[in-house]
Amino acid sequence: MDVTTQIEQALVDALEHADKPGCPPRLVSAMRHAVFPKGARIRPRLCLAVATACGDGDPKTSTAAAAAIELLHCASLVHDDLPCFDDADIRRGLPSVHRAFGEGLAVLAGDALIVLAFQTLARIAPAPQRLGKVLLSVSEGVGTPRGIVAGQAWECEPFVDLANYHRLKTGALFAAATMAGAAAADVEPAPWRRLGEKIGEAFQVADDIRDATATSAELGKPSGRDAALSRPSAVRELGVEGAVHRLGQLVGDAIVSIPSCQGEVELRTLIMREAKRLVPGKMAQRAA
Amino acid sequence: MDVTTQIEQALVDALEHADKPGCPPRLVSAMRHAVFPKGARIRPRLCLAVATACGDGDPKTSTAAAAAIELLHCASLVHDDLPCFDDADIRRGLPSVHRAFGEGLAVLAGDALIVLAFQTLARIAPAPQRLGKVLLSVSEGVGTPRGIVAGQAWECEPFVDLANYHRLKTGALFAAATMAGAAAADVEPAPWRRLGEKIGEAFQVADDIRDATATSAELGKPSGRDAALSRPSAVRELGVEGAVHRLGQLVGDAIVSIPSCQGEVELRTLIMREAKRLVPGKMAQRAA
Numbered sequence: 001m002d003v004t005t006q007i008e009q010a011l012v013d014a015l016e017h018a019d020k021p022g023c024p025p026r027l028v029s030a031m032r033h034a035v036f037p038k039g040a041r042i043r044p045r046l047c048l049a050v051a052t053a054c055g056d057g058d059p060k061t062s063t064a065a066a067a068a069i070e071l072l073h074c075a076s077l078v079h080d081d082l083p084c085f086d087d088a089d090i091r092r093g094l095p096s097v098h099r100a101f102g103e104g105l106a107v108l109a110g111d112a113l114i115v116l117a118f119q120t121l122a123r124i125a126p127a128p129q130r131l132g133k134v135l136l137s138v139s140e141g142v143g144t145p146r147g148i149v150a151g152q153a154w155e156c157e158p159f160v161d162l163a164n165y166h167r168l169k170t171g172a173l174f175a176a177a178t179m180a181g182a183a184a185a186d187v188e189p190a191p192w193r194r195l196g197e198k199i200g201e202a203f204q205v206a207d208d209i210r211d212a213t214a215t216s217a218e219l220g221k222p223s224g225r226d227a228a229l230s231r232p233s234a235v236r237e238l239g240v241e242g243a244v245h246r247l248g249q250l251v252g253d254a255i256v257s258i259p260s261c262q263g264e265v266e267l268r269t270l271i272m273r274e275a276k277r278l279v280p281g282k283m284a285q286r287a288a
Numbered sequence: 289m290d291v292t293t294q295i296e297q298a299l300v301d302a303l304e305h306a307d308k309p310g311c312p313p314r315l316v317s318a319m320r321h322a323v324f325p326k327g328a329r330i331r332p333r334l335c336l337a338v339a340t341a342c343g344d345g346d347p348k349t350s351t352a353a354a355a356a357i358e359l360l361h362c363a364s365l366v367h368d369d370l371p372c373f374d375d376a377d378i379r380r381g382l383p384s385v386h387r388a389f390g391e392g393l394a395v396l397a398g399d400a401l402i403v404l405a406f407q408t409l410a411r412i413a414p415a416p417q418r419l420g421k422v423l424l425s426v427s428e429g430v431g432t433p434r435g436i437v438a439g440q441a442w443e444c445e446p447f448v449d450l451a452n453y454h455r456l457k458t459g460a461l462f463a464a465a466t467m468a469g470a471a472a473a474d475v476e477p478a479p480w481r482r483l484g485e486k487i488g489e490a491f492q493v494a495d496d497i498r499d500a501t502a503t504s505a506e507l508g509k510p511s512g513r514d515a516a517l518s519r520p521s522a523v524r525e526l527g528v529e530g531a532v533h534r535l536g537q538l539v540g541d542a543i544v545s546i547p548s549c550q551g552e553v554e555l556r557t558l559i560m561r562e563a564k565r566l567v568p569g570k571m572a573q574r575a576a
Contacts, residue, residue: 022452023433027441031432079399084391101444103372107395108441111367111402115431118406122423128416135410135423143403144319145311153315153396156389164310 007044010067011035014120018112030101030109031116034074039092042274043177044070046199049270050181050192053263062184064124065134068117069177072142075113076173078106080152093220114142133183141176148172162232170207171200191259198254199271205247206278208233212240213279244279251275295332298355299323302408306400318389318397319404322362327380330562331465332358334487337558338469338480341551350472352412353422356405357465360430363401364461366394368440381508402430421471429464436460450520458495459488479547486542487559493535494566496521500528501567532567539563 001009015035019028044066051062081088081096083103088096098106121135144150151169154160175196179189208226212235216223226233234243255268289297303323307316332354339350369376369384371391376384386394409423432438439457442448463484467477496514500523504511514521522531543556 018432020433022456023438024441024445026445027432027438075399079395082392082395084395104370105441105444107367107370107372107398108437108444110399111363112432112437112441114399114402115427115435115437118423119427119431122420122427128420131419131423132410132416135406135419139403139407139410143407144306144315144400145308147403149396149400149403150311150315153312153393153400156393156396157312157314168310 003045003048004041006048006063007041007066007070008038010063010120011038011070014067014071014116017119017123018116026101026105027108027112030097030105031112033094033100034078034097034109034113035071037092040277041070042203043073043173045274046174046196047177047181047184049267050178050195051185053258053261053267054182054185054187055262056185058127058130058184058186060124061127061130061134062181064120065138065180065184066177068120068138069141069173069180071113071117071120072138072148072176073173075110075117076142076148076152078110078113082106085152085155088221090221127186130184130186133189134180137179137183137189138176141172141179146172147176166201166204167197170204171197174200174203187261194257195254195259198250198257202247202250202254202275203278205234205243205250208235209240209243209247209279211235212243247275247279291333291336292329294351295329295336295354295358296326298351298408299326299358302355302359302404305407305411306404314389314393315396315400318385318393319400321382321388322366322385322397322401323359325380327362328565329358330491331361331461333562334462334484335465335469335472337555338466338483339473341546341549341555342470342473342475343550344473346415346418346472346474348412349415349418349422350469352408353426353468353472354465356408356426357429357461357468359401359405359408360426360436360464361461363398363405364430364436364440366398366401370394373440373443376509378509415474418472418474421477422468425467425471425477426464429460429467434460435464454489454492455485458492459485462488462491475549482545483542483547486538486545490535490538490542490563491566493522493531493538496523497528497531497535497567499523500531535563535567 015032018031047066047069048062056062077091078097080086081091082098089099090096097109141147142149146168148169151165151172154165175193178192178196182192183189210219211223211226214223226236234246238246255271258264258267303320306319335354335357336350344350365379366385368374369379370386377387378384385397429435430437434456436457439453439460442453463481466480466484470480471477498507499511499514502511522534526534543559546552546555
């Protein structure tokens with residue numbers, strides 16, 4: 001089974017576990033709406049790539065970790081889209097969850113997806129000595145003090161450190177992906193944090209470039225939002241060309257940070273290939 | 289250390305873990321506002337009582353399980369109080385989290401408390417073979433298909449089975465408390481589900497009685513809401529006297545359901561004592 005199929009199957013299985021008699025059907029529909037059709041699944045693919053590079057001997061655990069990371073990402077999008085934050089009408093080319101199902105179900109679908117991530121870890125019953133470290137890596141990447149929820153909460157503070165805001169809001173879940181991948185392969189997760197953080201930062205810069213150069217149809221959501229809302233962005237700070245240069249630096253930093261492991265060469269190749277997909281050719285040309 | 293102190297200390301420790309440099313201070317304040325000052329802590333006390341009855345040999349694990357259950361309960365109150373559900377101004381005699389901190393931080397404080405529950409389980413690093421079962425009991429009591437989030441989501445369905453709604457919305461976390469207590473003591477959790485469900489049902493009936501007979505000052509939130517909002521309740525269905533009788537039956541059912549264990553007698557005594565606290569004497573007198 002290729003990695004994409006493996007991830008989609010794990011997510012389908014997780015949602016099927018939720019969809020049992022007694023569960024409110026509209027809640028399950030809202031949860032599915034948040035998870036399918038698939039996005040880029042970049043975080044779970046990164047998680048599995050690190051697990052493989054670390055000599056993954058327990059694919060059930062790494063697949064559960066990857067699925068948990070993606071469920072948490074989907075949950076964060078549902079809550080970020082709420083009227084009290086971005087008030088977004090569209091996500092992945094479809095109505096956002098609160099537009100399709102109402103605000104109450106959007107709050108609960110996000111909650112249920114957060115819990116489903118942990119249920120997925122618990123249900124797969126990974127080798128017990130790995131569960132603790134996987135659970136710690138995943139939960140710290142989402143919660144407080146330095147997970148994505150804390151990152152989003154910086155939007156509610158009067159004074160914001162922007163670098164810290166981005167590191168938490170975007171970088172934390174990428175760091176959780178690399179660390180959980182290592183933990184699932186029974187490798188100490190801490191040395192894998194930097195790789196995740198650098199890829200997260202690169203992803204944020206690429207996102208800023210896409211927002212400035214892509215069409216709304218290409219993005220599946222409105223483009224040009226950073227400029228329209230005067231939001232801080234790498235493009236506003238560095239210009240498109242400067243941002244593309246910065247992206248290249250960050251990918252280089254990420255590759256240099258890969259800890260020594262048996263699949264180091266393959267992981268390096270994979271990250272360089274994925275980095276090229278972050279800003280598709282025609283957007284780069286248009287920007288040039 | 290008595291049980292109350294033990295629970296409060298575990299909750300203080302959990303919140304201190306969240307309150308680190310880099311974490312948005314208003315988020316931490318909102319989380320503390322949701323957890324302190326203390327409520328009855330009935331779920332974590334039940335969790336610890338079951339662990340003790342099962343011959344708890346690992347108090348770190350049972351305390352972490354108890355704290356996780358209470359954090360999840362507090363998270364559910366924050367989200368249930370939101371304008372898209374109960375739109376409650378007051379909780380435990382203080383402004384609700386969204387009134388005090390705004391809707392965005394209320395959503396995020398709830399999210400962060402859910403994740404903190406799982407971080408607390410992960411950080412305490414319980415005996416690995418117990419972690420899986422504790423994690424499963426706790427997460428299934430909160431999520432889908434039959435946890436409290438699914439229970440709350442029945443409020444968003446056009447057709448509702450009321451018994452199922454109450455079993456999920458209230459009973460599921462009580463069942464998680466008894467099951468996680470057993471799992472923390474390395475005892476098979478499934479036989480402990482019924483005790484939690486029956487206590488949850490009794491608690492729901494007691495809540496209905498208090499809503500009908502207590503003053504707002506006694507409750508720390510508006511009283512008489514079931515009648516005002518035409519909500520289904522045991523008092524509406526059976527009258528106050530009938531509801532008090534039903535409460536007695538449920539407590540009896542709970543006690544009969546206690547699985548055989550070394551601390552069976554003490555647990556029975558404890559549950560009978562706690563049951564008397566559910567409806568304080570002066571409310572019972574007023575109702576009579």
